[in-house]
Amino acid sequence: MKTDMPLSKPVRLLISQTEDLLDTEISLIRNPEADPNGTLVDIYTYNVERNIILLPSHYIGLLKDFLIARHCVHLLIKGSAAKKSHYLVCSFTGDSMYRGIHQIYIDALKDEAKKEKKLPVIKLIRMLGILYSNVNDEINELPWNPITNASVYHRMPPLRKTQLYYLMKEGKMDMDAMVEYESVIPRRYFVLSKSMFYARDQYLAKTLPADELMPVVNIPQMKKFNHLEVKEMLTTRWTHTSWYQSRIFGDTMLEIMEKYLQNIDWNAEPGLDYFHEIYKTGVKMTDHFLSYMSMKGWFAWESSKHLLEAREKKAAYEYGALKKIFGDLIEKSALDDGTET
Protein backbone atom coordinates (compact mmCIF):
# COMPACT_ATOMS: atom_id res chain seq x y z
CA MET A 1 0.00 0.00 0.00
CA LYS A 2 1.34 3.38 -0.92
CA THR A 3 -0.03 6.19 1.21
CA ASP A 4 0.80 8.52 4.04
CA MET A 5 -2.77 9.26 4.94
CA PRO A 6 -4.11 7.98 8.25
CA LEU A 7 -6.52 5.08 7.86
CA SER A 8 -8.84 3.40 10.32
CA LYS A 9 -7.87 -0.13 11.29
CA PRO A 10 -10.60 -2.07 9.41
CA VAL A 11 -9.85 -0.20 6.18
CA ARG A 12 -6.13 -0.78 6.49
CA LEU A 13 -6.80 -4.48 7.00
CA LEU A 14 -9.11 -4.57 3.97
CA ILE A 15 -6.46 -2.94 1.79
CA SER A 16 -3.80 -5.44 2.94
CA GLN A 17 -6.20 -8.32 2.38
CA THR A 18 -7.01 -7.05 -1.13
CA GLU A 19 -3.33 -6.66 -1.97
CA ASP A 20 -2.51 -10.14 -0.65
CA LEU A 21 -5.37 -11.88 -2.43
CA LEU A 22 -4.71 -10.21 -5.76
CA ASP A 23 -0.93 -10.01 -5.36
CA THR A 24 -1.01 -6.38 -6.30
CA GLU A 25 -0.41 -2.92 -4.83
CA ILE A 26 -2.88 -0.12 -4.17
CA SER A 27 -1.93 3.56 -4.10
CA LEU A 28 -4.20 6.08 -2.43
CA ILE A 29 -4.07 9.59 -3.81
CA ARG A 30 -6.02 12.66 -2.76
CA ASN A 31 -6.81 15.22 -5.42
CA PRO A 32 -8.93 18.38 -5.24
CA GLU A 33 -10.39 17.59 -8.67
CA ALA A 34 -11.32 14.00 -7.84
CA ASP A 35 -14.87 12.77 -8.39
CA PRO A 36 -17.01 12.92 -5.21
CA ASN A 37 -17.39 9.12 -5.42
CA GLY A 38 -13.65 8.65 -5.73
CA THR A 39 -12.25 6.82 -8.75
CA LEU A 40 -10.73 3.39 -9.04
CA VAL A 41 -8.09 3.21 -11.76
CA ASP A 42 -7.18 -0.46 -11.80
CA ILE A 43 -4.95 -2.79 -13.76
CA TYR A 44 -7.88 -5.00 -14.76
CA THR A 45 -9.76 -2.19 -16.50
CA TYR A 46 -7.16 0.26 -17.72
CA ASN A 47 -3.78 -0.01 -19.31
CA VAL A 48 -1.93 0.97 -16.11
CA GLU A 49 0.79 -0.63 -14.03
CA ARG A 50 -0.64 -0.08 -10.56
CA ASN A 51 -4.02 0.30 -8.89
CA ILE A 52 -4.89 3.81 -7.80
CA ILE A 53 -7.81 5.01 -5.73
CA LEU A 54 -8.29 8.75 -6.25
CA LEU A 55 -10.09 10.56 -3.46
CA PRO A 56 -11.45 14.10 -3.05
CA SER A 57 -9.04 16.18 -0.95
CA HIS A 58 -11.61 17.25 1.62
CA TYR A 59 -12.44 13.68 2.60
CA ILE A 60 -10.08 13.21 5.50
CA GLY A 61 -11.73 10.71 7.80
CA LEU A 62 -14.39 8.03 7.60
CA LEU A 63 -15.88 9.37 4.36
CA LYS A 64 -12.54 8.65 2.72
CA ASP A 65 -12.38 5.24 4.44
CA PHE A 66 -15.83 4.30 3.17
CA LEU A 67 -14.94 5.16 -0.43
CA ILE A 68 -11.71 3.18 -0.15
CA ALA A 69 -13.59 0.18 1.24
CA ARG A 70 -16.11 0.23 -1.60
CA HIS A 71 -13.42 0.52 -4.25
CA CYS A 72 -11.39 -2.27 -2.64
CA VAL A 73 -14.38 -4.62 -2.79
CA HIS A 74 -14.91 -3.69 -6.44
CA LEU A 75 -11.21 -4.32 -7.10
CA LEU A 76 -11.50 -7.73 -5.43
CA ILE A 77 -14.43 -8.64 -7.66
CA LYS A 78 -12.62 -7.53 -10.82
CA GLY A 79 -9.32 -9.11 -9.81
CA SER A 80 -10.84 -12.44 -8.80
CA ALA A 81 -12.60 -12.63 -12.18
CA ALA A 82 -9.32 -11.88 -13.96
CA LYS A 83 -7.44 -14.49 -11.93
CA LYS A 84 -10.05 -17.24 -11.93
CA SER A 85 -11.37 -16.88 -15.48
CA HIS A 86 -11.75 -13.65 -17.46
CA TYR A 87 -12.78 -10.21 -16.36
CA LEU A 88 -15.33 -9.07 -18.93
CA VAL A 89 -17.26 -5.83 -19.27
CA CYS A 90 -20.15 -4.60 -21.41
CA SER A 91 -18.39 -3.40 -24.55
CA PHE A 92 -19.71 -2.48 -27.98
CA THR A 93 -18.99 -2.84 -31.68
CA GLY A 94 -20.11 -0.89 -34.72
CA ASP A 95 -23.03 -3.28 -35.19
CA SER A 96 -24.15 -3.27 -31.58
CA MET A 97 -23.94 0.51 -31.47
CA TYR A 98 -26.10 0.67 -34.60
CA ARG A 99 -28.74 -1.53 -32.92
CA GLY A 100 -28.75 0.70 -29.83
CA ILE A 101 -28.80 4.01 -31.66
CA HIS A 102 -31.48 2.80 -34.08
CA GLN A 103 -33.74 1.78 -31.20
CA ILE A 104 -33.17 5.09 -29.41
CA TYR A 105 -33.99 6.92 -32.65
CA ILE A 106 -37.28 5.06 -33.09
CA ASP A 107 -38.26 5.80 -29.50
CA ALA A 108 -37.23 9.44 -29.91
CA LEU A 109 -39.44 9.74 -33.01
CA LYS A 110 -42.40 8.40 -31.06
CA ASP A 111 -41.78 11.01 -28.34
CA GLU A 112 -41.25 13.80 -30.86
CA ALA A 113 -44.58 13.03 -32.54
CA LYS A 114 -46.34 13.93 -29.29
CA LYS A 115 -44.31 17.09 -28.62
CA GLU A 116 -45.49 20.58 -29.45
CA LYS A 117 -41.98 21.98 -29.44
CA LYS A 118 -39.87 19.65 -31.56
CA LEU A 119 -36.21 19.03 -30.89
CA PRO A 120 -33.90 20.46 -33.60
CA VAL A 121 -32.73 17.61 -35.84
CA ILE A 122 -29.03 18.09 -35.13
CA LYS A 123 -29.69 18.01 -31.38
CA LEU A 124 -31.70 14.83 -31.77
CA ILE A 125 -28.95 13.17 -33.82
CA ARG A 126 -26.27 14.15 -31.32
CA MET A 127 -28.38 12.88 -28.44
CA LEU A 128 -28.46 9.35 -29.92
CA GLY A 129 -24.74 8.69 -29.50
CA ILE A 130 -24.47 10.46 -26.16
CA LEU A 131 -27.37 8.52 -24.70
CA TYR A 132 -26.01 5.21 -26.00
CA SER A 133 -22.65 5.86 -24.31
CA ASN A 134 -24.39 6.94 -21.16
CA VAL A 135 -26.33 3.66 -21.01
CA ASN A 136 -23.05 1.79 -21.57
CA ASP A 137 -21.37 3.62 -18.68
CA GLU A 138 -24.33 3.06 -16.38
CA ILE A 139 -24.68 -0.64 -17.13
CA ASN A 140 -20.98 -1.12 -16.42
CA GLU A 141 -21.17 0.71 -13.09
CA LEU A 142 -24.59 0.51 -11.52
CA PRO A 143 -25.07 -3.25 -10.96
CA TRP A 144 -21.84 -3.31 -8.92
CA ASN A 145 -22.95 -0.48 -6.67
CA PRO A 146 -25.49 -2.44 -4.54
CA ILE A 147 -23.06 -5.37 -4.45
CA THR A 148 -20.10 -3.37 -3.12
CA ASN A 149 -22.34 -1.46 -0.73
CA ALA A 150 -23.90 -4.62 0.72
CA SER A 151 -20.47 -6.18 1.11
CA VAL A 152 -19.05 -3.15 2.95
CA TYR A 153 -22.13 -3.04 5.19
CA HIS A 154 -21.74 -6.66 6.27
CA ARG A 155 -17.97 -6.72 6.56
CA MET A 156 -17.26 -3.32 8.08
CA PRO A 157 -19.75 -2.39 10.81
CA PRO A 158 -17.71 0.67 11.98
CA LEU A 159 -18.44 2.34 8.63
CA ARG A 160 -22.23 1.94 8.74
CA LYS A 161 -23.13 5.48 9.82
CA THR A 162 -20.81 6.88 7.17
CA GLN A 163 -22.45 4.58 4.66
CA LEU A 164 -25.89 5.91 5.51
CA TYR A 165 -24.81 9.48 4.87
CA TYR A 166 -23.17 8.44 1.66
CA LEU A 167 -26.21 6.52 0.47
CA MET A 168 -28.37 9.60 1.01
CA LYS A 169 -25.88 11.80 -0.78
CA GLU A 170 -25.19 9.49 -3.70
CA GLY A 171 -28.89 8.68 -4.12
CA LYS A 172 -29.69 12.38 -4.41
CA MET A 173 -26.88 12.97 -6.92
CA ASP A 174 -28.06 10.06 -9.08
CA MET A 175 -31.68 11.23 -8.93
CA ASP A 176 -30.75 14.71 -10.06
CA ALA A 177 -28.36 13.61 -12.80
CA MET A 178 -29.77 14.07 -16.31
CA VAL A 179 -32.88 15.89 -15.05
CA GLU A 180 -31.86 18.95 -17.07
CA TYR A 181 -31.99 16.79 -20.21
CA GLU A 182 -35.38 15.30 -19.36
CA SER A 183 -37.04 17.02 -22.32
CA VAL A 184 -34.31 15.91 -24.75
CA ILE A 185 -33.99 12.23 -23.85
CA PRO A 186 -36.76 9.85 -24.91
CA ARG A 187 -38.96 9.29 -21.87
CA ARG A 188 -38.32 5.54 -21.91
CA TYR A 189 -34.59 5.96 -21.29
CA PHE A 190 -34.96 8.65 -18.69
CA VAL A 191 -37.32 6.39 -16.77
CA LEU A 192 -35.19 3.25 -17.23
CA SER A 193 -32.03 5.01 -16.07
CA LYS A 194 -33.76 6.39 -13.00
CA SER A 195 -35.41 3.02 -12.34
CA MET A 196 -32.01 1.40 -11.90
CA PHE A 197 -31.09 4.00 -9.30
CA TYR A 198 -34.46 3.63 -7.65
CA ALA A 199 -33.95 -0.14 -7.42
CA ARG A 200 -30.45 0.40 -5.98
CA ASP A 201 -31.80 2.79 -3.33
CA GLN A 202 -34.64 0.48 -2.37
CA TYR A 203 -32.39 -2.58 -2.24
CA LEU A 204 -29.94 -0.81 0.03
CA ALA A 205 -32.70 0.62 2.19
CA LYS A 206 -33.90 -2.96 2.72
CA THR A 207 -30.41 -4.40 3.17
CA LEU A 208 -29.08 -1.78 5.56
CA PRO A 209 -31.36 -2.00 8.61
CA ALA A 210 -32.59 1.44 9.61
CA ASP A 211 -32.24 0.93 13.36
CA GLU A 212 -28.48 0.62 13.05
CA LEU A 213 -28.26 3.43 10.61
CA MET A 214 -30.24 6.22 12.23
CA PRO A 215 -28.65 9.38 10.94
CA VAL A 216 -26.13 11.29 12.96
CA VAL A 217 -28.60 13.69 14.50
CA ASN A 218 -26.08 16.14 15.89
CA ILE A 219 -25.62 17.52 12.41
CA PRO A 220 -28.01 20.45 11.97
CA GLN A 221 -28.49 19.77 8.25
CA MET A 222 -29.56 16.20 8.98
CA LYS A 223 -31.97 16.93 11.83
CA LYS A 224 -34.91 16.80 9.43
CA PHE A 225 -34.26 13.10 8.95
CA ASN A 226 -34.55 12.35 12.63
CA HIS A 227 -37.13 9.66 13.41
CA LEU A 228 -37.49 8.99 9.71
CA GLU A 229 -36.58 5.50 8.57
CA VAL A 230 -34.07 5.23 5.75
CA LYS A 231 -36.52 3.22 3.65
CA GLU A 232 -39.29 5.74 4.25
CA MET A 233 -36.99 8.60 3.33
CA LEU A 234 -35.72 7.01 0.13
CA THR A 235 -39.23 5.98 -0.93
CA THR A 236 -40.62 9.48 -0.32
CA ARG A 237 -37.90 10.99 -2.51
CA TRP A 238 -39.03 9.01 -5.53
CA THR A 239 -42.69 10.08 -5.35
CA HIS A 240 -42.05 13.50 -6.93
CA THR A 241 -43.44 13.99 -10.42
CA SER A 242 -40.16 13.85 -12.36
CA TRP A 243 -39.48 10.41 -11.07
CA TYR A 244 -42.83 8.80 -10.28
CA GLN A 245 -42.78 6.53 -13.37
CA SER A 246 -39.36 5.26 -12.29
CA ARG A 247 -41.02 3.54 -9.36
CA ILE A 248 -43.19 1.37 -11.61
CA PHE A 249 -40.22 -0.01 -13.57
CA GLY A 250 -37.94 0.32 -10.57
CA ASP A 251 -40.01 -2.15 -8.55
CA THR A 252 -39.42 -4.80 -11.22
CA MET A 253 -35.71 -3.95 -11.29
CA LEU A 254 -35.63 -4.32 -7.52
CA GLU A 255 -37.14 -7.79 -7.89
CA ILE A 256 -34.40 -8.68 -10.39
CA MET A 257 -31.74 -7.34 -8.04
CA GLU A 258 -33.11 -9.28 -5.09
CA LYS A 259 -33.47 -12.47 -7.12
CA TYR A 260 -29.71 -12.56 -7.74
CA LEU A 261 -28.29 -10.94 -4.63
CA GLN A 262 -30.32 -12.91 -2.09
CA ASN A 263 -28.11 -15.94 -2.75
CA ILE A 264 -24.89 -14.21 -1.74
CA ASP A 265 -23.59 -15.03 1.74
CA TRP A 266 -22.12 -11.64 2.60
CA ASN A 267 -20.23 -13.00 5.59
CA ALA A 268 -18.58 -16.00 3.91
CA GLU A 269 -14.80 -16.48 3.87
CA PRO A 270 -13.57 -13.73 1.52
CA GLY A 271 -11.29 -15.65 -0.84
CA LEU A 272 -10.79 -15.43 -4.59
CA ASP A 273 -13.46 -18.10 -5.25
CA TYR A 274 -15.95 -16.16 -3.18
CA PHE A 275 -15.41 -12.88 -5.04
CA HIS A 276 -15.42 -14.72 -8.37
CA GLU A 277 -18.87 -16.08 -7.53
CA ILE A 278 -20.02 -12.55 -6.75
CA TYR A 279 -18.65 -11.40 -10.11
CA LYS A 280 -20.60 -14.12 -11.90
CA THR A 281 -23.76 -13.10 -10.03
CA GLY A 282 -23.22 -9.47 -11.07
CA VAL A 283 -22.85 -10.51 -14.71
CA LYS A 284 -26.09 -12.53 -14.60
CA MET A 285 -27.91 -9.64 -12.94
CA THR A 286 -26.61 -7.20 -15.57
CA ASP A 287 -27.79 -9.53 -18.36
CA HIS A 288 -31.22 -9.69 -16.78
CA PHE A 289 -31.37 -5.87 -16.58
CA LEU A 290 -30.40 -5.58 -20.25
CA SER A 291 -33.01 -8.08 -21.26
CA TYR A 292 -35.70 -6.35 -19.15
CA MET A 293 -34.82 -3.02 -20.78
CA SER A 294 -34.93 -4.63 -24.28
CA MET A 295 -31.25 -3.83 -24.83
CA LYS A 296 -30.01 -7.38 -25.31
CA GLY A 297 -28.16 -6.74 -28.58
CA TRP A 298 -26.79 -3.36 -27.59
CA PHE A 299 -23.62 -4.57 -25.90
CA ALA A 300 -21.36 -7.60 -25.78
CA TRP A 301 -19.36 -9.08 -22.89
CA GLU A 302 -15.78 -8.47 -23.91
CA SER A 303 -12.40 -7.76 -22.30
CA SER A 304 -11.81 -4.30 -20.81
CA LYS A 305 -9.18 -3.81 -23.54
CA HIS A 306 -11.95 -4.30 -26.10
CA LEU A 307 -14.01 -1.60 -24.38
CA LEU A 308 -11.07 0.83 -24.27
CA GLU A 309 -10.52 0.29 -28.00
CA ALA A 310 -14.25 0.61 -28.70
CA ARG A 311 -14.25 3.96 -26.89
CA GLU A 312 -11.42 5.11 -29.14
CA LYS A 313 -13.39 4.05 -32.21
CA LYS A 314 -16.65 5.44 -30.87
CA ALA A 315 -16.82 8.40 -33.23
CA ALA A 316 -16.33 6.16 -36.28
CA TYR A 317 -18.88 3.61 -35.00
CA GLU A 318 -21.35 6.39 -34.34
CA TYR A 319 -20.85 7.92 -37.77
CA GLY A 320 -21.35 4.49 -39.38
CA ALA A 321 -24.54 3.88 -37.40
CA LEU A 322 -25.98 7.30 -38.24
CA LYS A 323 -25.08 6.87 -41.89
CA LYS A 324 -27.01 3.58 -41.92
CA ILE A 325 -30.05 5.28 -40.41
CA PHE A 326 -30.02 8.63 -42.17
CA GLY A 327 -28.11 7.83 -45.35
CA ASP A 328 -26.63 10.80 -47.16
CA LEU A 329 -28.36 13.23 -44.84
CA ILE A 330 -25.45 12.70 -42.48
CA GLU A 331 -22.23 14.53 -43.15
CA LYS A 332 -19.30 13.93 -40.83
CA SER A 333 -18.69 17.63 -40.53
CA ALA A 334 -22.22 18.16 -39.26
CA LEU A 335 -21.44 16.02 -36.22
CA ASP A 336 -18.07 17.65 -35.67
CA ASP A 337 -18.78 21.36 -35.92
CA GLY A 338 -22.41 21.55 -34.89
CA THR A 339 -23.82 22.94 -38.16
CA GLU A 340 -27.27 21.82 -39.20
CA THR A 341 -27.62 19.06 -41.77
Add this chain to the structure above:
Amino acid sequence: MTSKESEVLLKKGYAYAIRTKWREALALYDKALSSDPTNPEAWYLRASVFIEIGRNTEALEDCERAITLNQNFAGAWSKKGHALYNLERYEEAVSACARALALNGNDAAAWYIKGVCLDELGRSREAQEAYGKSLELEIILDIEKEKKRQG
Protein backbone atom coordinates in the same frame (compact mmCIF):
# COMPACT_ATOMS: atom_id res chain seq x y z
CA MET B 1 12.99 40.77 2.81
CA THR B 2 10.06 42.14 4.84
CA SER B 3 7.52 40.00 6.66
CA LYS B 4 4.98 41.24 4.13
CA GLU B 5 7.03 39.73 1.31
CA SER B 6 7.30 36.56 3.32
CA GLU B 7 3.48 36.47 3.58
CA VAL B 8 3.27 36.71 -0.20
CA LEU B 9 5.62 33.74 -0.55
CA LEU B 10 3.48 31.73 1.86
CA LYS B 11 0.33 32.52 -0.10
CA LYS B 12 2.00 31.49 -3.35
CA GLY B 13 3.30 28.33 -1.71
CA TYR B 14 -0.17 27.48 -0.43
CA ALA B 15 -1.62 27.93 -3.91
CA TYR B 16 0.84 25.27 -5.12
CA ALA B 17 0.14 23.03 -2.13
CA ILE B 18 -3.62 22.84 -2.74
CA ARG B 19 -2.85 21.71 -6.26
CA THR B 20 -0.56 19.04 -4.78
CA LYS B 21 2.54 20.67 -6.31
CA TRP B 22 4.62 19.83 -3.27
CA ARG B 23 8.10 20.63 -4.64
CA GLU B 24 7.12 24.15 -5.70
CA ALA B 25 5.28 24.76 -2.43
CA LEU B 26 8.23 23.58 -0.38
CA ALA B 27 10.67 25.86 -2.24
CA LEU B 28 8.51 28.91 -1.50
CA TYR B 29 8.00 27.96 2.16
CA ASP B 30 11.77 27.48 2.56
CA LYS B 31 12.34 30.95 1.15
CA ALA B 32 9.67 32.48 3.42
CA LEU B 33 11.14 30.81 6.49
CA SER B 34 14.70 31.88 5.76
CA SER B 35 13.54 35.50 5.65
CA ASP B 36 11.14 35.34 8.59
CA PRO B 37 11.61 32.37 10.94
CA THR B 38 9.36 33.93 13.61
CA ASN B 39 6.11 33.21 11.78
CA PRO B 40 4.48 30.06 13.26
CA GLU B 41 2.14 29.79 10.26
CA ALA B 42 5.13 29.29 7.96
CA TRP B 43 6.48 26.39 10.05
CA TYR B 44 3.00 24.87 10.12
CA LEU B 45 2.56 25.14 6.35
CA ARG B 46 5.92 23.55 5.68
CA ALA B 47 5.09 20.75 8.13
CA SER B 48 1.91 20.08 6.13
CA VAL B 49 3.96 19.58 2.97
CA PHE B 50 6.53 17.41 4.75
CA ILE B 51 3.69 15.13 5.89
CA GLU B 52 2.34 14.83 2.37
CA ILE B 53 5.71 13.73 1.04
CA GLY B 54 6.42 11.35 3.89
CA ARG B 55 9.15 13.39 5.66
CA ASN B 56 7.48 12.93 9.04
CA THR B 57 10.44 13.64 11.33
CA GLU B 58 10.97 17.01 9.67
CA ALA B 59 7.22 17.65 9.87
CA LEU B 60 7.30 16.98 13.60
CA GLU B 61 10.25 19.37 14.08
CA ASP B 62 8.43 22.11 12.16
CA CYS B 63 5.27 21.61 14.22
CA GLU B 64 7.31 21.93 17.39
CA ARG B 65 8.88 25.17 16.13
CA ALA B 66 5.38 26.52 15.36
CA ILE B 67 4.13 25.53 18.81
CA THR B 68 7.16 27.13 20.50
CA LEU B 69 6.26 30.38 18.77
CA ASN B 70 2.54 30.05 19.59
CA GLN B 71 1.47 27.59 22.28
CA ASN B 72 -2.19 28.02 21.32
CA PHE B 73 -1.81 27.25 17.64
CA ALA B 74 -4.49 24.53 17.28
CA GLY B 75 -3.55 23.62 13.69
CA ALA B 76 0.07 22.99 14.63
CA TRP B 77 -0.97 20.67 17.48
CA SER B 78 -3.25 18.79 15.10
CA LYS B 79 -0.51 18.46 12.48
CA LYS B 80 1.87 17.32 15.20
CA GLY B 81 -0.64 14.57 16.03
CA HIS B 82 -0.63 13.55 12.38
CA ALA B 83 3.18 13.42 12.18
CA LEU B 84 3.35 11.40 15.39
CA TYR B 85 0.73 8.98 14.04
CA ASN B 86 2.80 8.47 10.90
CA LEU B 87 5.83 7.83 13.14
CA GLU B 88 3.70 5.26 15.02
CA ARG B 89 4.05 7.19 18.30
CA TYR B 90 0.37 6.71 19.11
CA GLU B 91 0.26 7.75 22.79
CA GLU B 92 1.97 11.06 22.01
CA ALA B 93 -0.27 11.54 18.97
CA VAL B 94 -3.38 11.16 21.14
CA SER B 95 -2.02 13.83 23.53
CA ALA B 96 -1.23 16.23 20.69
CA CYS B 97 -4.70 15.76 19.19
CA ALA B 98 -6.30 16.24 22.59
CA ARG B 99 -4.46 19.56 22.93
CA ALA B 100 -5.53 20.56 19.39
CA LEU B 101 -9.14 19.72 20.20
CA ALA B 102 -9.07 21.65 23.47
CA LEU B 103 -8.12 24.69 21.39
CA ASN B 104 -10.49 23.94 18.50
CA GLY B 105 -13.15 21.30 18.98
CA ASN B 106 -14.23 21.51 15.33
CA ASP B 107 -11.08 19.99 13.85
CA ALA B 108 -12.39 16.89 12.04
CA ALA B 109 -8.88 15.68 11.17
CA ALA B 110 -7.73 15.83 14.81
CA TRP B 111 -10.77 13.82 15.96
CA TYR B 112 -10.13 11.25 13.24
CA ILE B 113 -6.41 10.86 13.97
CA LYS B 114 -7.21 10.62 17.67
CA GLY B 115 -9.69 7.84 16.80
CA VAL B 116 -7.20 5.96 14.65
CA CYS B 117 -4.49 6.17 17.34
CA LEU B 118 -6.87 5.08 20.10
CA ASP B 119 -7.86 2.13 17.94
CA GLU B 120 -4.19 1.23 17.53
CA LEU B 121 -3.80 1.38 21.31
CA GLY B 122 -6.75 -0.99 21.75
CA ARG B 123 -8.95 1.70 23.31
CA SER B 124 -11.83 0.85 21.02
CA ARG B 125 -14.72 2.52 22.86
CA GLU B 126 -12.90 5.87 23.06
CA ALA B 127 -11.91 5.45 19.42
CA GLN B 128 -15.56 5.07 18.37
CA GLU B 129 -16.44 8.31 20.17
CA ALA B 130 -13.67 10.17 18.39
CA TYR B 131 -14.67 8.67 15.03
CA GLY B 132 -18.28 9.71 15.64
CA LYS B 133 -17.29 13.29 16.32
CA SER B 134 -14.99 13.34 13.31
CA LEU B 135 -17.75 12.00 11.04
CA GLU B 136 -20.22 14.65 12.18
CA LEU B 137 -17.76 17.42 11.38
CA GLU B 138 -16.73 15.85 8.10
CA ILE B 139 -20.36 15.60 6.99
CA ILE B 140 -21.01 19.25 7.86
CA LEU B 141 -17.92 20.18 5.86
CA ASP B 142 -19.07 18.04 2.94
CA ILE B 143 -22.57 19.55 2.94
CA GLU B 144 -21.08 23.07 2.95
CA LYS B 145 -18.73 22.11 0.13
CA GLU B 146 -21.61 20.69 -1.91
CA LYS B 147 -23.66 23.86 -1.38
CA LYS B 148 -20.72 25.96 -2.57
CA ARG B 149 -20.23 23.71 -5.60
CA GLN B 150 -23.87 24.13 -6.58
CA GLY B 151 -23.58 27.87 -6.11
